[in-house]
Amino acid sequence: MKLNGAQILCECLVREGVEVIFGFPGGSVLGLYDVLPQYPQLRHILVRHEQGAAHAADAYARVTGKVGVCIATSGPGACNLVTGIANAHLDSSPVVAITGQVARPFIGKDAFQEVDITGITVPITKHSYLVLKADEMATVVREAFHIASTGRPGPVLLDIPRDVFIEEANFTYPEKVELPGYRPTIKGHPAQIKKAAKTINESKKPVILAGRGVLISDAHKELLELAEKAHIPVITTLLGISSFPEDHDLSLGMLGMHGMAYANLAVDASDLLIAIGMRFDDRATGKVSGFAPNAQIIHIDVDPAEIGKNVHVNVPIVGEVKNVLRVLNKAVESQERRDWLAQVRKWRKEHASDVIRQTSKLIPQYVVSQICEVTGGDAIVCTGVGQNQMWAALHFCYRKPNSLVSSGGLGTMGFELPAAMGAKVGRPDETVWAIAGDGGIQMTIQELATLVQDNIAVKIAILNNGFLGMVRQWQELFYERRYVATPLTSPDFVKVAGAYGIPAARVTTKAQVTPAIKKAMKHDGPYLIDFRVEPEENVYPMVAPGSTLAQIIEDPNKKVVPKAKPKETSNL
Amino acid sequence: MTKHTLVALVEDKPGVLNRVASLIRRRNFNIESIAVGHSELPGLSRMTIVVDGATTAVEQVRKQLEKLIEVVKLTDITGEGIVARELALIKVHATSSTRSEIIQIVDIFKAKIVDVGIDSLIVEATGDDAKIDSLYSLLRKFGIKELARTGRIALQREGSGVE
Numbered sequence: 001m002k003l004n005g006a007q008i009l010c011e012c013l014v015r016e017g018v019e020v021i022f023g024f025p026g027g028s029v030l031g032l033y034d035v036l037p038q039y040p041q042l043r044h045i046l047v048r049h050e051q052g053a054a055h056a057a058d059a060y061a062r063v064t065g066k067v068g069v070c071i072a073t074s075g076p077g078a079c080n081l082v083t084g085i086a087n088a089h090l091d092s093s094p095v096v097a098i099t100g101q102v103a104r105p106f107i108g109k110d111a112f113q114e115v116d117i118t119g120i121t122v123p124i125t126k127h128s129y130l131v132l133k134a135d136e137m138a139t140v141v142r143e144a145f146h147i148a149s150t151g152r153p154g155p156v157l158l159d160i161p162r163d164v165f166i167e168e169a170n171f172t173y174p175e176k177v178e179l180p181g182y183r184p185t186i187k188g189h190p191a192q193i194k195k196a197a198k199t200i201n202e203s204k205k206p207v208i209l210a211g212r213g214v215l216i217s218d219a220h221k222e223l224l225e226l227a228e229k230a231h232i233p234v235i236t237t238l239l240g241i242s243s244f245p246e247d248h249d250l251s252l253g254m255l256g257m258h259g260m261a262y263a264n265l266a267v268d269a270s271d272l273l274i275a276i277g278m279r280f281d282d283r284a285t286g287k288v289s290g291f292a293p294n295a296q297i298i299h300i301d302v303d304p305a306e307i308g309k310n311v312h313v314n315v316p317i318v319g320e321v322k323n324v325l326r327v328l329n330k331a332v333e334s335q336e337r338r339d340w341l342a343q344v345r346k347w348r349k350e351h352a353s354d355v356i357r358q359t360s361k362l363i364p365q366y367v368v369s370q371i372c373e374v375t376g377g378d379a380i381v382c383t384g385v386g387q388n389q390m391w392a393a394l395h396f397c398y399r400k401p402n403s404l405v406s407s408g409g410l411g412t413m414g415f416e417l418p419a420a421m422g423a424k425v426g427r428p429d430e431t432v433w434a435i436a437g438d439g440g441i442q443m444t445i446q447e448l449a450t451l452v453q454d455n456i457a458v459k460i461a462i463l464n465n466g467f468l469g470m471v472r473q474w475q476e477l478f479y480e481r482r483y484v485a486t487p488l489t490s491p492d493f494v495k496v497a498g499a500y501g502i503p504a505a506r507v508t509t510k511a512q513v514t515p516a517i518k519k520a521m522k523h524d525g526p527y528l529i530d531f532r533v534e535p536e537e538n539v540y541p542m543v544a545p546g547s548t549l550a551q552i553i554e555d556p557n558k559k560v561v562p563k564a565k566p567k568e569t570s571n572l
Numbered sequence: 573m574t575k576h577t578l579v580a581l582v583e584d585k586p587g588v589l590n591r592v593a594s595l596i597r598r599r600n601f602n603i604e605s606i607a608v609g610h611s612e613l614p615g616l617s618r619m620t621i622v623v624d625g626a627t628t629a630v631e632q633v634r635k636q637l638e639k640l641i642e643v644v645k646l647t648d649i650t651g652e653g654i655v656a657r658e659l660a661l662i663k664v665h666a667t668s669s670t671r672s673e674i675i676q677i678v679d680i681f682k683a684k685i686v687d688v689g690i691d692s693l694i695v696e697a698t699g700d701d702a703k704i705d706s707l708y709s710l711l712r713k714f715g716i717k718e719l720a721r722t723g724r725i726a727l728q729r730e731g732s733g734v735e
Contacts, residue, residue: 118587122594127641130587147641181583181644305635 005134006032006165010039012141022053026073028100031165048446054084056422058093064426068095075113086124090409094153103163126154134169146177151184152303188319196298197331203272212239213277220401222325231337235263239408242398256284258390261351261541264549270295277321280310290548357558364463364533368395374517379431384416384440387469390539392435414443420458438464438490448500451526460528465535493530504528574625576650583642602628605723620725656726662695665715
């Protein structure tokens with residue numbers, strides 16, 4: 001069958017199970033866009049900035065488990081994808097980014113809208129291809145999807161010259177993928193798993209550190225089984241949130257720079273860390289030399305390069321988390337661990353980081369907790385970066401896997417809105433909330449138009465404090481309150497939403513919070529709420545840079561009030 | 573000896589060298605040399621990388637390189653059982669009064685003179701880096717005009733060795 005390069009690409013996308021593409025057209029991709037209507041299975045969503053397409057594809061992948069796809073034209077279009085690609089790379093998200101390129105005779109000649117996007121993205125892609133012949137297209141696409149979605153997932157770039165899109169070739173969909181240099185380890189080494197089980201059985205104060213790898217591997221059931229069988233408390237990284245139900249008795253929440261005090265104390269006192277699908281990032285460990293000083297470390301991860309990279313590991317196990325846990329769980333003994341759990345519960349009571357202080361002021365933590373209350377925890381939360389992100393991580397009750405979508409590794413402001421867009425498109429039956437700061441929302445605010453054009457019913461909560469909050473917090477705590485370039489003027493977000501055709505509300509008092517959220521939920525379509533919150537709230541607890549996890553700064557203003565329990569949900 | 577020799581079999585595709593170099597740079601690995609050329613397998617090149625183990629985590633270099641899709645196989649062959657060689661071209665200052673002494677040194681090292689000019693000559697030397705380093709340091713007193721070294725290539729021994 002003779003087709004042109006663009007058609008071959010589309011045929012392959014369909015066979016790979018692609019249902020949605022986020023993109024923005026341009027000269028170099030005209031050939032591709034021209035044939036798209038021939039493939040109605042491929043729904044195209046036109047964004048307003050290519051960064052939005054990349055973030056949406058990333059979030060779509062995180063909530064569906066499928067590969068996210070985005071398209072941009074050459075030159076500036078491709079460059080606009082870079083942040084989104086780097087974001088997907090650092091958080092191990094399976095994304096295939098397709099960029100048009102100038103025609104083959106023009107490559108390397110500084111042609112109009114030409115950039116060496118393959119060169120630019122070498123450090124931030126799992127792999128990339130410059131497709132120089134239409135008859136390579138099918139093999140390349142097949143390989144790209146395989147690489148993006150297996151082992152440790154990551155973004156793969158396909159750079160396709162415009163004349164390759166229109167070049168004809170015979171189309172045969174490759175049966176197998178031939179990649180001699182790519183053989184991810186699927187199953188863990190049985191002897192290592194046995195050793196790990198023995199170490200767990202002998203430990204007195206074990207904790208589990210669960211990261212995004214648990215979610216990527218779809219291993220939340222196996223994690224629950226391990227924790228419950230061996231009575232081990234579970235701590236998550238930021239990106240591991242929702243891999244373990246936070247209302248479970250064994251859940252200690254998040255660790256790290258803004259983690260729960262009781263989680264950090266448990267890690268610090270522990271004699272064994274069972275690290276599953278996490279990479280000991282500096283935000284999680286605090287000062288590495290003082291990290292978990294008394295603990296042995298078991299490290300289970302699909303990426304061998306992460307093992308031993310930041311911390312010394314006693315029992316390394318390379319393999320997919322789900323497979324490893326299945327074998328490990330059989331060998332682990334059931335133990336009560338009464339003393340250790342009593343200690344951990346004592347810390348949880350005495351350092352109640354999850355409890356919001358009682359005040360009549362409208363504080364951002366309260367807004368997040370009310371979103372949790374009203375939704376019953378039955379929602380997908382997409383955060384920005386900074387204080388809004390930390391409060392969303394700390395004060396929402398995550399129980400269902402993949403209910404938090406956040407930019408952890410790269411920490412990209414502006415992720416919130418396009419991510420919520422991608423998440424809603426991927427899981428249309430779920431409620432999706434974007435929790436944003438007034439700074440970050442302005443970085444990708446143009447995607448409000450996409451919400452309207454494609455009727456994507458995302459609910460948006462802006463925690464509007466008139467500052468670049470997290471930077472201001474650091475300036476307050478470490479730079480003697482010298483607020484340089486952090487006070488922020490914003491437009492009237494309600495008017496902006498209205499200009500885009502999105503209903504919105506402004507909330508200025510505590511009493512208005514819950515009714516506004518309920519109204520947003522009732523509305524059938526996108527809705528925006530501008531919460532005017534206390535300007536100088538800080539995220540607590542905090543482990544300052546250069547400190548260890550034991551050196552926790554807690555909220556000096558807190559009067560403890562018991563937290564209201566959210567509604568039960570019926571399934572996990 | 574803190575130098576480690578890593579040998580990688582990489583796919584002979586455009587951009588592979590760029591990917592390897594980019595990885596080395598961004599992870600701040602301290603690399604002494606890289607030499608790459610065709611191997612005995614069609615479509616695969618053999619890349620020999622020398623890493624200074626004192627300033628760089630060799631284990632991380634190995635693991636990160638292995639992650640690259642085009643790296644088919646990577647082995648750390650540091651140790652006794654290898655043959656390691658390097659080629660150097662040294663353009664030395666040589667006047668009529670110093671020429672004979674230079675020639676003597678070159679003979680002792682079993683190197684060759686491949687070019688003679690009015691005030692210089694080019695020495696070609698092959699050997700392990702200890703030999704090249706010694707020859708180079710002896711020739712330095714005459715004044716070196718230019719030096720070009722290929723970097724180490726190495727294969728594992730299977731016999732008991734001839735040299």
